[in-house]
Amino acid sequence: MVTMASVGIDVTLTEVAASLALVALAIAVSIWRRSDLEKDIAIAVLRSFIQLSAIGYVIQAIFDEDSIALVIGLLTVMVVFGAFTARRRAKRVPNALWPLLAALGVAGATTLALVVALGVFEPTPRYLVPVGGMVIGNAMTSAAVALNRLGDEMTDRAREIEATLALGATATVAAAPSLRRSLRSGTISVIDQTKTTGLIFFPGTMVGMLLAGADPTDAVRLQMILLWVLLGAVALSALISTTLAYRNFFTPAHQLREPPEP
Amino acid sequence: MHVAETAFELEQVSLSRAGEPVLRELSARIPAGATCVAGPSGSGKSTLLRLLDRLSDAEAGTVRYRGADVRDRDPLELRREVVLVPQLPALLEGTVEDNLRFAAELAGREPDPARLLDLAGLDASFAARDGSKLSVGEQQRAMLARALALEPRVLLLDEPTSALDPETTGAIEETMLELRERLRIDLVWVTHDLAQAGRMSEWLVRIEAGRAVEQGPTAELLGAVAG
Numbered sequence: 001m002v003t004m005a006s007v008g009i010d011v012t013l014t015e016v017a018a019s020l021a022l023v024a025l026a027i028a029v030s031i032w033r034r035s036d037l038e039k040d041i042a043i044a045v046l047r048s049f050i051q052l053s054a055i056g057y058v059i060q061a062i063f064d065e066d067s068i069a070l071v072i073g074l075l076t077v078m079v080v081f082g083a084f085t086a087r088r089r090a091k092r093v094p095n096a097l098w099p100l101l102a103a104l105g106v107a108g109a110t111t112l113a114l115v116v117a118l119g120v121f122e123p124t125p126r127y128l129v130p131v132g133g134m135v136i137g138n139a140m141t142s143a144a145v146a147l148n149r150l151g152d153e154m155t156d157r158a159r160e161i162e163a164t165l166a167l168g169a170t171a172t173v174a175a176a177p178s179l180r181r182s183l184r185s186g187t188i189s190v191i192d193q194t195k196t197t198g199l200i201f202f203p204g205t206m207v208g209m210l211l212a213g214a215d216p217t218d219a220v221r222l223q224m225i226l227l228w229v230l231l232g233a234v235a236l237s238a239l240i241s242t243t244l245a246y247r248n249f250f251t252p253a254h255q256l257r258e259p260p261e262p
Numbered sequence: 263m264h265v266a267e268t269a270f271e272l273e274q275v276s277l278s279r280a281g282e283p284v285l286r287e288l289s290a291r292i293p294a295g296a297t298c299v300a301g302p303s304g305s306g307k308s309t310l311l312r313l314l315d316r317l318s319d320a321e322a323g324t325v326r327y328r329g330a331d332v333r334d335r336d337p338l339e340l341r342r343e344v345v346l347v348p349q350l351p352a353l354l355e356g357t358v359e360d361n362l363r364f365a366a367e368l369a370g371r372e373p374d375p376a377r378l379l380d381l382a383g384l385d386a387s388f389a390a391r392d393g394s395k396l397s398v399g400e401q402q403r404a405m406l407a408r409a410l411a412l413e414p415r416v417l418l419l420d421e422p423t424s425a426l427d428p429e430t431t432g433a434i435e436e437t438m439l440e441l442r443e444r445l446r447i448d449l450v451w452v453t454h455d456l457a458q459a460g461r462m463s464e465w466l467v468r469i470e471a472g473r474a475v476e477q478g479p480t481a482e483l484l485g486a487v488a489g
Contacts, residue, residue: 163352163405166317167365167412168342177355253337255317259279 082140089144092151099244107139107237139237146186146238153178158260171250186238266293275323298459345414351401353393382407
């Protein structure tokens with residue numbers, strides 16, 4: 001079971017403020033090259049400050065209460081926000097919200113239940129909150145990418161799908177190639193990230209632990225656990241979201257709701 | 263004159279698309295044999311064809327196939343008996359034989375690729391060819407062979423020659439005439455070309471703006487137009 005060594009790190013607000021120098025650099029680049037991103041950068045920095053500060057206090061309160069009910073409450077809120085956010089990327093998918101809620105909820109719950117049952121993490125807020133948040137965040141990205149692709153597939157390949165239906169194939173058979181490609185799109189980035197980790201980039205958890213003074217071996221082992229857990233979570237999320245959502249493109253009589261233009 | 267049995271009957275059929283009416287209380291009879299549905303583009307011919315195998319359902323009115331409302335039929339079974347060949351080729355990834363096998367297996371049959379390709383006017387070497395590497399005309403024939411793999415009673419052809427040059431069009435027409443002779447299959451052929459309707463059909467339904475404006479034996483109707 002993963003246990004926390006007493007690593008300590010103090011970050012003052014002055015140190016946080018100092019990192020704004022790099023934000024200034026980003027804004028300067030935008031102004032110089034006229035890429036018109038200054039406003040977006042400013043909003044992004046402000047939002048990250050407010051959101052992270054708020055969630056910091058929430059997490060602190062949950063840790064202090066040491067209540068699993070509060071953990072579940074927080075993760076449920078994340079699932080709901082995640083589903084609404086992902087829906088914006090899945091505009092071409094009719095009624096995408098329910099498949100997304102199911103995908104994020106099941107992926108999050110299954111993954112956390114498994115890591116606790118396998119004895120990887122203790123069922124305490126200190127582990128469940130960060131791991132759950134990360135799992136749901138990645139599940140959201142994966143479901144959003146998968147459904148975005150599914151929407152494009154079902155629209156752009158409507159002729160091919162309808163030609164298959166015209167042979168008496170079921171909607172499931174006709175949509176299978178599109179589902180396969182959507183599932184791949186939703187999971188490939190985490191697979192690539194897992195392949196290249198340590199070579200091209202250092203993942204956040206490992207960086208955080210190293211900065212906090214943890215032993216590199218422990219940092220690496222924890223990172224491996226998290227990467228592998230994420231692989232399962234994103235695969236599950238992409239699978240559930242696409243499997244539930246593709247049905248919304250068809251009527252019960254195996255007809256496309258939006259047939260291709262004649 | 264021998265009156266052929268009725269294959270399809272459309273009664274007061276209406277359908278809209280994105281809020282725009284495409285078929286307006288259209289009534290028509292399509293007998294067994296070869297029928298052409300002719301009309302200008304946008305008149306609703308392709309939409310009418312899709313009602314016959316339930317790729318769409320009418321919002322109002324009734325479509326009957328051999329006397330029974332198509333909505334009482336299982337759509338998958340109906341589509342294996344009444345097979346639509348779309349206007350533009352849309353083969354699945356893989357070889358021509360993969361496509362033939364896919365269709366045949368949907369109907370629980372073992373395909374005979376050489377025979378199917380021969381019926382569609384392609385030689386047996388096409389079986390191993392990648393569908394995406396064929397010319398449009400060859401793909402259209404492969405689509406026809408794939409439809410035949412289901413051993414249908416009726417073929418619905420949605421302007422099968424619209425993307426082809428006159429020479430290939432003539433060859434496809436010849437193939438279809440031969441096919442009728444060999445398989446005794448009923449054809450419903452959508453076209454905007456009245457001359458083609460004259461060559462290919464015994465019965466003609468002319469539609470304009472979503473309504474059937476004229477229907478009857480092709481020779482009589484076209485004779486009247488020519489006269």
